[in-house]
Amino acid sequence: MGAGGHMGRRDLLIDPADLAASIQAGEVVPVDVRDAVSYKAGHIPGAISIPELFDYNALSTDQGDRDMVDTFGDVLGSAGLGGSEHLVVYEDAMNSGLGRSSRGQVILQHLGFSEPLVLNGGLAAWRAVGGAVTTEDQVRQPVVCAVRPAASSPVIGYRKVLGGFDDPGVVRVDVRSRAEWEGRWNAPAGSLPGMRLGRIPRARWIEWTDLLDTSGPVPVHLPPELIKERCQAEGIDADHEIHLYCYKGARASSSYVALRQAGFRHVRLYLGSWREWAADDQLPIEGPGA
DSSP states (O other), X not given: OOSOSOOOOBTTEXXXXXXXXXXXXXXXXXXXXXXXXXXXXXXXXTOEEOTHHHHOOOOOSHHHHHHHHHHHHHHHHHTTOOSOSOEEEEOSOTTXXXXXXXXXHHHHHHTTOSSOEEETTHHHHHHHTTOOOBOOOOXXXXXXXXXXXXXXXXXXXXXXXXXXXXOTTEEEEEOSOHHHHTTSOOOSTTOXXXXXXXXXXXXEEOOGGGGEEOSSSSOEEOOHHHHHHHHHTTTOOTTSEXXXXXXXSHXXXXXXXXXXXXXXOOEEEESSHHHXXXXXXXXXXXXXXX
């Protein structure tokens, strides 16, 4: 990790106690991806507010790739992040923000930040162990942030998804709601007029919340063995290359983290997701909009 001995990281997640120790040691910068109102109402001390990690709509065209790099170069640099920091992304709770902290982790990983992490359980878990919360804004001096897509990025575009259609080793997994999967509804956030209903052809369905354990006081991902069972029920195993998608890549990012924690190593995230796919009449779909 290169950030000292306190990290205690478990792949893509960090627990509240380890985060507190790492903040105290000056090893990490917390990143709050909630909206500005929630941030101002109370956040982890030292956290900077970057709601764009959830709000930004990605396109996987060549121009879309350039726009994303330019946008986040400006956003992150203005927030005082140069690209070398170790970041921990968090939201209110793992089941309430549509996976926005995981989306932040994936985008930061894509842009070349070294091993960004997600706070396991979110702010709810931080509060549950007595973590301090402040309303004081964190201000860092703006810097130049030269981000660029990492060679090891898990992010893929629509071309990669299309390229996997005839490969039996690749499975596409739709993690949206049943209504979206069945083509009865599109997610309302940012939905485009006339957007087609349906799903990517031959995709399998595991709703993102099926990989969460909400039985306790703080929602977290299911244990690895239960995640494996859920995937095996859909004919998905660790040998498959898994292409995840949802509406704009947030819920699918939550599932990406869950699968990685469960030992699946060939997991890719289609960040443009249904918002991009359904808007392009040249891309095939299944469902009532076909």
